[in-house]
Amino acid sequence: MNYILFDGPARNALLPFTFTRPVAEIRVGILTIREKWEKHLGFTTSTVTENYLSDKFPMVEFEDNIMINASYLPTPKLVTQIKDLQPGQAIFNKDIPVAFYTKEGTAVDFEFYKIIQSETAPEHTIKHTWDIFTNNPGEIEADFDLLTKDKNSQELSSDNIIIGEHQVFIEDGAKVKVSILNTTEGPIYIGKNAEVMEGSMIRGPFALCGHATVKMGAKIYSGTTIGPYAKVGGEVSNSVIFGYSNKGHDGFLGNSVIGEWCNLGADTNTSNLKNNYASVRLWNYETGNFAKTGLQFCGLMMGDHSKCGINTMFNTGTVVGVSANIFGGGFPRNFIPSYSWGGSGGFTTYLTKKAFEVANVVMKRRNLEFTKQEEAILEQVFEQTQSWRKGYE
Incomplete structure (x- = not known):
């Protein structure tokens, strides 16, 4: 079976962390959410996320796929429910999709799905930054x-x-x-x-x-x-x-x-x-x-x-x-806001050229490369967050 983790409706509530990663890459506990699911399922996973993140975190689709809402953390009961899903079945927590079985290239219309309700406890969901x-x-x-x-x-x-x-x-x-x-x-x-x-x-x-x-x-x-x-x-x-x-x-x-x-x-x-x-x-x-x-x-x-x-x-x-x-x-x-430079006396815009120079130096110190892929993601974040910096000179 092919398992795909999708961001779901909680993605915007998890900003600023999801500006630069899918929900599945958030660390809580010892592991990231993705690592938890992969250990429980015994399979690797891929991701459905924002377009500008998809080069770094691509989706891999097979003929048969189970989609899992990444804001839900695995529990033994939920893992069993997901492994038992059949084509045309979906697990919901009230009105939020937790997981569903889909065929490659098939449009998802939950009106025709058999819905299984899951009472997921709040301590097993990541829907807010806190x-x-x-x-x-x-x-x-x-x-x-x-x-x-x-x-x-x-x-x-x-x-x-x-x-x-x-x-x-x-x-x-x-x-x-x-x-x-x-x-x-x-x-x-x-x-x-x-x-x-x-x-x-x-x-x-x-x-x-x-x-x-x-x-x-x-x-x-x-x-x-x-x-x-x-x-x-x-x-x-x-x-x-x-x-x-x-x-x-x-x-x-x-x-x-x-x-x-x-x-x-x-x-x-x-x-x-x-x-x-x-x-x-x-x-x-x-x-x-x-x-x-x-x-x-x-x-x-x-x-x-x-x-x-x-x-x-x-x-x-x-x-x-x-x-x-x-x-x-x-x-x-x-x-x-993102790309702010200053403090209690006020802020100006932290230009990407300067920010990327710093990122390059910082990552080199850890023997890692600040790649064009990383740069493209951060450029998108700069563009998306301009409205919050409107008052800067």
Whole structure:
């Protein structure tokens, strides 16, 4: 069977992260949504996404295909339902399609489908940006079981202190030295060739993905994921940091999601709780306004390739787009459009030529190439986000 993950109606609600990736490439827990589905299904998958992303994330169609809404996370029950689908059958969650069986080149008309209802719990869906960090503790545990089943952990050095009954799993090549690992609330996963430097204090559930680094003396609270090749120091709580991003120094990051190739300058701090303890509102790209999240704790949402200078302070519930560069004193505003350059004193447009020069240098440092394909995607993001920069000179 051929499985295809499609973005679905949640795609716009997951901006700015879906400016540069399909929904399936969002990381929550240890794995991306795509990696979860492929492990559960036992097959590789392809993607239906925005046209400008399809060169990098193409769709592969066979004669028989099952389409899966990528904002839904796999559970054993849902996986079984999907594997059992027959031609002309679809699984819905209320009025939203979760999965359906289709033939190559055949138009989809759900009026003629046999509908199977699935009561998917909220903790198994990613329909808003904040769902990434709110669902992260449970997804770390689910992915931990998936990845460590029938495997043996590498031995943990005796100079570490372990507290709690949950497991610490160390993949090949990983190093953990002179640190305190508290598994009382959940497991701790240390990926291949990752490193936890001395003096770190970590509470599970926690995931450090392959080749990532926790720097000396870091304080990491429950529900945090550090993506592949990322580097993190200071204090982090219930946050997801995608691959290749750096928060290398002191400063607090809480209830936040940071995209790929981001850098938070030394002593950057995010507020995750309003002074009046009110519900946090976040910028909504669909309505062009701020909308309630229903959360008391919500910090920073930062799109790919964005950077901030030392001592940057982010207000509660700040959304930063793609390729923004933020610096200077004071609090910048709560919504910073893509390709913005500046801070609390105001912004100008960050021209693509300069932004791409930086991206090229940053990626070269990790022995990766800033390709024409990546450049084309970021050009499209620049064009799509011009309206938010209307007031810039």
